Amino acid sequence: MDVIGLWWLTLGIAAVVIVVVAVLLIWIARGAERIDKHALEVWTAGKSIAANTVQIWHLNTTNQVAGEILAGAQTIAGVATSIDDRLARLPAALKGDNG
Numbered sequence: 574m575d576v577i578g579l580w581w582l583t584l585g586i587a588a589v590v591i592v593v594v595a596v597l598l599i600w601i602a603r604g605a606e607r608i609d610k611h612a613l614e615v616w617t618a619g620k621s622i623a624a625n626t627v628q629i630w631h632l633n634t635t636n637q638v639a640g641e642i643l644a645g646a647q648t649i650a651g652v653a654t655s656i657d658d659r660l661a662r663l664p665a666a667l668k669g670d671n672g
Contacts, residue, residue, distance in 0.1 A: 574582070
């Protein structure tokens with residue numbers, strides 16, 4: 574093989590290597606695009622889940638406020654019972670009964 578033949582062989586091998594590298598780069602780029610697309614879908618689903626479950630985190634505050642309201646209502650119920658008892662005894666007191 575002479576120098577020109579060797580030159581053409583080297584040029585052919587280089588061309589094949591360049592084509593293989595180009596194909597691999599295109600394949601990697603398409604894979605990256607698919608990964609990016611799926612990552613965006615995961616991100617969107619995650620934001621949707623977070624938006625739909627944010628109320629769960631507020632339930633603790635709701636439960637605390639409900640407990641405070643219950644304590645206030647129980648106090649009011651106790652006072653109302655005391656008032657009812659006094660009102661029930663009022664007619665007898667007005668009549669002068671010592672019962």
